[in-house]
Amino acid sequence: MPKDTFFNLPPAKRAKIIDVAIDEFSKYPFHKARITVIAEKAGIAKGSFYQYFEDKKDLFKYLVELMIEKKMSYINRKMLANHEQYDFFQLLREVYLSGIRFAKENPRLLPIGKMLANDKELYRDIFGNAEDKSTDFLGQLLEYGKRQEVIDPDINTPLVARMLTNISTSLVDFDYQDSKMNLDDQTIVDQILYLVANGIKKKNFAEGA
DSSP states (O other): OOOHHHHTSOHHHHHHHHHHHHHHHHHSOGGGOOHHHHHHHHTOOHHHHHHHOSSHHHHHHHHHHHHHHHHHTTSOHHHHHTGGGSOHHHHHHHHHHHHHHHHHHOGGGHHHHHHHHHOHHHHHHHHTTOOOHHHHHHHHHHHHHHHHTOSOTTSOHHHHHHHHHHHHHHHHHHHHHOGGGOOOHHHHHHHHHHHHHHOSSOTTOOTTO
């Protein structure tokens, strides 16, 4: 976490440092991002940076936490507050659609999220063995689905939660990288949910037939 001296800065100054840091980390891998560049563009001395953060890792971790917090804010809060009115798949659908909305409105943050998702060594270096908040949230959602008796009680919740998190990341790729699909967001999400709920095996397929 940033030091108290960072939070004592004027809001505009804090926002400037964060904005410049997002720009640097979105352009370069973590190990190539430069504190000197961030400090210079933010209008602070390099020594002052270390009055606000322990090191580059401390800053990056804070950025990721801000990003996850912002992403979670895109989920329909009314649905979450009244989740008992919805089944697991309705809630998962909103989670996936909110992720796409977040991605479209915050394109500068996408490279940071992808960098962390694709570099497990970096993730462990930053967060240790702690589960990321998105996976933890989906794990809670799965347990809710089990209580609703719409989710198989024998599934491994941590494993499936991680799989569902990876699907969420892939949905953004579908939207931004595969124009040949020519499908709208809701159609893509509904196809994924059908797969999650039903699998890919043909229902009347008989083994050994």
